[in-house]
Amino acid sequence: MRKVLMGNHALSWGATLSRVQVIAAYPITPQTQVVELLSEICADGTLDAKFIKVESEHSAMAACIGASATGARAFTATSAQGLALMHEMLHWAVGGRLPVVMGNINRAMAPPWTIWTEQNDSLSQRDTGWMQVYCQNNQEVLDSVIQAYKVSENQKVLLPTMIVLDAFVLSHTMEVVEIPEQEKVDEYLPPYNPPYKLDPKEPHAFGGLTGPDGYFELRYMIQEAMEEAKNVWKETGKEFGELFGREYGLIETYRVDDADFLIISSATIASTARVAVDVLRDKGVKAGLLRVRVFRPFPSEEVRDVVKGVKKAVVIDRNISFGASGIFYQEVKAALYNEEHKPPVFGIITGLGGRDVRVEDIVEMSEDVLKREKPESDIIWKGVRV
Amino acid sequence: MKELRTTIPIEEYMGPGHLACQGCGAALAMRYALKALGPNTSMDFPACCWSVIDGPFPHSSLQVPLFHTAFETAASTAAGVKAGYDMLGKTDVNVVAWAGDGGTYDIGIQALSGAAERNDDIIYVCYDNEAYMNTGIQRSGSTPLKAWTTTTPVKHPEDRPKKRLVDIMAAHRIPYIATVSVAYPEDMVRKFKKAKEIKGTRFILVISPCPPGWKTRPEDTIKLARLAVQTRIFPLLEIYNGLEWKLSMDVKKPVPVLEYLKLQGRFRHLTEEDVKMIQENVDREWEILMSKIKK
Numbered sequence: 049m050r051k052v053l054m055g056n057h058a059l060s061w062g063a064t065l066s067r068v069q070v071i072a073a074y075p076i077t078p079q080t081q082v083v084e085l086l087s088e089i090c091a092d093g094t095l096d097a098k099f100i101k102v103e104s105e106h107s108a109m110a111a112c113i114g115a116s117a118t119g120a121r122a123f124t125a126t127s128a129q130g131l132a133l134m135h136e137m138l139h140w141a142v143g144g145r146l147p148v149v150m151g152n153i154n155r156a157m158a159p160p161w162t163i164w165t166e167q168n169d170s171l172s173q174r175d176t177g178w179m180q181v182y183c184q185n186n187q188e189v190l191d192s193v194i195q196a197y198k199v200s201e202n203q204k205v206l207l208p209t210m211i212v213l214d215a216f217v218l219s220h221t222m223e224v225v226e227i228p229e230q231e232k233v234d235e236y237l238p239p240y241n242p243p244y245k246l247d248p249k250e251p252h253a254f255g256g257l258t259g260p261d262g263y264f265e266l267r268y269m270i271q272e273a274m275e276e277a278k279n280v281w282k283e284t285g286k287e288f289g290e291l292f293g294r295e296y297g298l299i300e301t302y303r304v305d306d307a308d309f310l311i312i313s314s315a316t317i318a319s320t321a322r323v324a325v326d327v328l329r330d331k332g333v334k335a336g337l338l339r340v341r342v343f344r345p346f347p348s349e350e351v352r353d354v355v356k357g358v359k360k361a362v363v364i365d366r367n368i369s370f371g372a373s374g375i376f377y378q379e380v381k382a383a384l385y386n387e388e389h390k391p392p393v394f395g396i397i398t399g400l401g402g403r404d405v406r407v408e409d410i411v412e413m414s415e416d417v418l419k420r421e422k423p424e425s426d427i428i429w430k431g432v433r434v
Numbered sequence: 435m436k437e438l439r440t441t442i443p444i445e446e447y448m449g450p451g452h453l454a455c456q457g458c459g460a461a462l463a464m465r466y467a468l469k470a471l472g473p474n475t476s477m478d479f480p481a482c483c484w485s486v487i488d489g490p491f492p493h494s495s496l497q498v499p500l501f502h503t504a505f506e507t508a509a510s511t512a513a514g515v516k517a518g519y520d521m522l523g524k525t526d527v528n529v530v531a532w533a534g535d536g537g538t539y540d541i542g543i544q545a546l547s548g549a550a551e552r553n554d555d556i557i558y559v560c561y562d563n564e565a566y567m568n569t570g571i572q573r574s575g576s577t578p579l580k581a582w583t584t585t586t587p588v589k590h591p592e593d594r595p596k597k598r599l600v601d602i603m604a605a606h607r608i609p610y611i612a613t614v615s616v617a618y619p620e621d622m623v624r625k626f627k628k629a630k631e632i633k634g635t636r637f638i639l640v641i642s643p644c645p646p647g648w649k650t651r652p653e654d655t656i657k658l659a660r661l662a663v664q665t666r667i668f669p670l671l672e673i674y675n676g677l678e679w680k681l682s683m684d685v686k687k688p689v690p691v692l693e694y695l696k697l698q699g700r701f702r703h704l705t706e707e708d709v710k711m712i713q714e715n716v717d718r719e720w721e722i723l724m725s726k727i728k729k
Contacts, residue, residue, distance in 0.1 A: 069517075069521035072517075096521075098521055100513055101552065102510060103544060103551070107509075110507035111517070112514060113503070113511060114503070114516075115514040115517050116518070117501050117514075117515065120519075246518075247524075248474045251496070251499040252499060253492075253500040253501075254499075255501065256488060256492070256493070257490045262491060
């Protein structure tokens with residue numbers, strides 16, 4: 049079945065097809081349609097789930113954590129300020145090894161009040177231990193929710209996942225989306241049944257006081273799970289392709305085989321950059337694109353393999369780590385640092401607060417980078433009016 | 435010979451080896467609560483003394499499942515736990531949020547209010563020792579007038595009366611509210627059993643003496659929990675739907691508050707005038723309470 053869906057409704061459909069059992073959410077622009085549709089789907093009985101209309105995002109995540117601890121499949125969605133309010137509980141879901149899945153609509157942080165897209169909200173949660181998937185279209189949003197449960201609930205992983213989409217550019221933009229058949233989704237994603245859960249028949253205490261003689265190992269295990277998750281994302285992405293005809297990896301590449309100039313980006317800027325690559329190719333530049341889809345765990349090996357072969361690379365960030373540089377830029381450079389042969393990598397910051405990033409902007413910034421020998425600073429600002 | 439009978443179940447669901455201080459009211463509260471609720475119970479604790487009392491990982495002194503959660507999330511986590519159990523067909527589990535006064539009166543009141551307003555099907559228990567005892571006796575919204583704590587030193591003791599949490603909960607019109615004292619275990623067990631049979635949000639407030647925090651002798655815990663009731667400082671109540679207030683134990687001849695205060699080091703600095711002010715406060719609150727009680 050094909051439907052015309054906005055990105056937010058693609059999240060709702062992904063959750064519905066995943067047969068989530070508990071939803072707890074609080075409204076925030078630009079996330080509201082996600083939970084509005086889910087309320088309807090729960091109310092009319094299409095989805096057998098409990099919807100807890102909590103009084104804050106902090107409580108939303110706490111309720112998802114409680115539900116997940118019983119072995120139920122839990123879902124929520126939020127954005128920006130809401131995600132920031134959840135911060136403490138994001139750590140709790142990871143430390144508790146609870147496979148909650150959440151949609152986050154990338155919105156710039158206040159003040160000043162704003163609702164347009166930027167990645168600083170989700171990237172500020174980088175070190176919580178949540179896996180993060182940055183989507184480029186609404187089909188990927190829907191598919192990624194289903195895949196996320198499969199990965200998160202894998203016993204070797206047991207970590208929560210954040211499905212990230214750009215405010216308005218995806219959240220409120222209608223696209224044709226193929227809705228997978230429920231039967232096939234059920235085949236792909238069996239019910240969640242963890243070996244350890246809250247259960248009066250087999251009582252356990254979860255999260256009790258742990259001293260320096262135990263905590264360290266628990267953190268080591270989270271990192272091990274993250275490493276394992278790289279394989280699980282790849283395997284389940286392949287399996288998804290076999291069942292549904294759309295394969296997903298940690299990264300996506302476009303025209304990189306003979307490329308000597310590489311654009312690296314994420315989310316919808318990456319899909320715009322795909323067109324820019326064609327334009328640059330027409331102009332005689334051997335351009336290619338690397339889209340980072342899964343940001344945590346970071347696909348260092350995949351990034352290295354692609355970047356090593358080019359003469360020059362540019363990372364386009366719609367985010368900034370104040371006092372340093374673009375965040376994807378830092379991650380890409382870190383992945384390359386110990387390589388013997390590595391090209392110069394340029395870092396562009398653009399589109400903050402939802403300012404439009406067009407094909408011609410990306411072509412222009414690429415041509416600018418192509419003229420330069422090496423990066424003179426960690427940030428090349430594009431489009432800022434100063 | 436007449437057979438001795440007790441209304442308190444003999445079954446124990448709290449084992450020895452827990453880490454409570456001597457004379458801890460909160461430990462007694464848990465023991466009685468579980469006796470009444472039984473094994474088909476699931477607990478969550480926010481940060482509070484019980485985060486420690488239960489025992490360090492991997493030990494637990496409880497024979498029921500337990501989820502440790504963040505300070506302000508006792509109610510919201512419990513709401514999620516209940517929804518999870520319901521979806522898995524375990525609809526008869528007593529889901530209990532078990533929190534101290536800091537996690538209830540202060541940082542957790544938003545989540546508690548949300549759960550109560552939604553009438554989530556949970557039992558919320560606040561064991562009230564009237565300050566942040568687990569972090570070392572800092573004042574909370576529950577600290578009584580004139581009490582010493584480490585953040586309300588003798589030179590500047592607590593200058594506000596205790597927050598009227600029961601009134602706040604009653605305003606939510608939840609089906610059941612009760613106040614209990616560890617000095618009256620029969621009353622306590624009866625109320626927990628009653629709470630268990632009711633659907634929706636049930637709130638139980640336990641006055642819970644704390645020897646290190648109140649600067650009292652461990653052997654005086656029961657005496658203090660009894661005096662709190664007999665002085666009318668902590669009336670034993672049941673409230674149905676926020677409207678029908680019932681006194682569980684009338685206190686016809688109240689003991690002067692001084693008898694309660696003088697056993698506690700946290701009140702050692704009080705002047706005669708302070709005691710008088712506290713007595714007047716208690717008398718006034720009792721009158722207000724009497725106006726709500728259904729005769």
